[in-house]
Amino acid sequence: MPAGWVVSYKREQVVKIGFLVVALVGFGLASRSAGAEVTLQLHSPLIWSNEAAILEVTVKNPAPRTGRPRLPAVSDFKVVSLDGPSTQYEIINGRKSMFYKYHYQLVPLGGTTGEFTIGPVTVPVRGDKNLRSGTTVLRVYRKPKEAVLFDCKVLPPGGPVGAPFRVEYTIYFAGERGKRDDGFFSFGSQANPLGPRRLDLPILKQSNVRVNPIALLENVDVIPVRLPNSNNARVLVQESFATKDGDYGYKTLVFGFEVTPLTTGAIEVGGASVDMELFTGKTAIRRGLFGRRQEVAVPSVFTARTGPVTYQVQALPEEGRPPGFTGAVGSYRVSVTASPAEVAAFDPITLDIRVSGKGLLEALKPAAWSEIDSLTRDFQVSTDVDSGKVEGGARVFTQVLRPRSETVTAIPPVPFPFYDPTRKEYRVAYSEAVPITVRAVKTVGADAAIRSTQSTQRPVSVAPSIISHHIGIGANFQSIGEARPPVNPRKQVVSVTLATVLILPPLLFVLLIALLRFRGRDASHHKKSQALGKALAALAARPDALHLSHACEGYFRDRLELPPGEVTPVDLSAALTRQGVPPELQTSAVHLLERIHAGKFGGGQEATGALVTETQAALQELERCLRG
Secondary structure (H helix, E strand, C coil): CCHHHHHHHHHHHHHHHHHHHHHHHHHHHHHHHHCCEEEEEECCCEEECCCCEEEEEEEECCCCCCCCCECCCCCCEEEEEEEEEEEEEEEECCEEEEEEEEEEEEEECCCCCEEEEECCCEEECCCCCEEECCCEEEEEEECCCCEEEEEEEEECCEEECCCCEEEEEEEEEECEECCCCCCCCEECCECCCCCEEEEECHHHHCCCEEEEEECCCCCCCCEEEEEHHHCCEEEEEEEEEEEECCCEEEEEEEEEEEEEECCCEEEECCCCEEEEEEEEEEEEEEECCCCCEEEEEEEEEEEEECCCCEEEEECCCCCCCCCCCCCCEEEEEEEEEEECCEEECCCCEEEEEEEEEEECHHHCCCCCHHHCHHHHCCEEECCCCCCCEEECCEEEEEEEEEECCCCCCEECCCEEEEEECCCCEEEEEECCCEECEEECCCCCCHHHHHCCCCCCCCCCCCCCCCCCCCCCHHHHCCCCCCCCCCCCHHHHHCCHHHHHHHHHHHHHHHHHHHHHHHHHHHHHHHHHHHHHHHHHHHHHHCCCHHHHHHHHHHHHHHHHCCCCCCCCHHHHHHHHHHCCCCHHHHHHHHHHHHHHHHHHCCCCCCCHHHHHHHHHHHHHHHHHHHHC
16 A cells, blocks of 8 residues: 555544534533523512622523623612622532532612612623523512510411310511520520520410410421420421511511410410520720730610410300210321121220321210110110220220120211311211121020029939038039038138238239339449449540540539430530539530530531540549549
């Protein structure tokens, strides 16, 4: 082959490869730009008129030479570009996406208030094609003076006993919240991000109601918190924004309960109070770690209280009350299983009656089935019904029936009457009928049941010492035996055998209880005595942040008899108070536990070795105090 041909052949291959690369790159860019889109998001769609809103513009899968977003003019706002673009990547199911993010500051001018539409935003792309976003809405409100308001309302204002109602609480505040680590809201070992120092809700302290926390707002994040001053009750808090007194806007904390009254009468729902910290521009001079004086912001404490709010609990109506009703309120379903399914007439059949649905299952009582005509017509219905048990989302009752004859072929539908507070009427739920088989029982007369099978015409020779008869009940016995001498009751009472039977079992039971208590006390004492040595050995073996936390919490659990699980600063403080530990030592121990938790979760910057040494010394000092 001539040399010129070889050169020509190679040049042709290079050209083909070049075209292929260009085609692939173009296809990739086209596919990426085909999925391009622009979205808008406000960091907060609700602001005060003296604040600035932050608008985030995101361009997904931008094509090459994509320009910066072009925001339309927004009346009464000044638009300031903050940064951009920042680049982010995302991989979902092996598919990679790229994002350009731009941030803009929207500053209201002249105390502007109202509702404003932001967008659409245009993003220029190479050529004549542009990308356009949708729109978003920004609401601007007047800011009231720093204050805290507390409202409570009940829905509906009254209802029958057993019917649940809702209690809704709203804390309104204007200003920057103080965030405390030692407030009455607790999040395990985390700080309190909500701000209230104290929250008192009388509804949680009443014994004649059942209270369950509920979320009041849809599509709003829920923050579960616990209130140690109200039997550690759980509250579901949601953050929002609301208007009050015209166009004044308030930040809010919203939470509520579903309350079920157990008795009639008035229930006081209001009278709740809250203490909350807000920054109002107040400052104070404090000394730093090395004695340096600095000016710091100091929050002010605001107290708010709800007005009186009363819910009236009414008795259930008498009119229309069905037979067998025993006070069930709600909406229920009933199902029945029977055992055995084949019996003789008048033999017992045990029914397991499962009642499920919406209502207070733990307070549910069995219906009075002995008063139901459809059951008593063909069955003897026992009046002895157990109180039931909650099992698998239902309350299960046991009822005994006895079929009256072999003509009975099924247990009829078992009713369960209840009052429906939604419809405001009595209703009855029925189970399905249960087929059964009843065998006939042969009946005989009194003579046949008593008379002897031996003929009365033939005389029978009977020994003098044997008492027997050929007719009557005596015909069933061949010998009664010899007469027994009368028994002296006094002698039987004071006999050794009777005394042993009466006295020995209780004595053995008392000794067993004493032994079990002694063994439990001895195990607890042994656990306490070994707590310090066990913790120091663990610290010496594995001095890292995780094992440091386990060793420290293990000592507190064993020495202070705390329940299993993570030991929080609140738990530790309460336990040390019960043991009479001095306040300064309590504060030191709690602060040490907080620092250990911070190191465990990556929030601390202290050297582990130094913290281990400090922990060893602190545990030894606490042990001396507890033994002293």
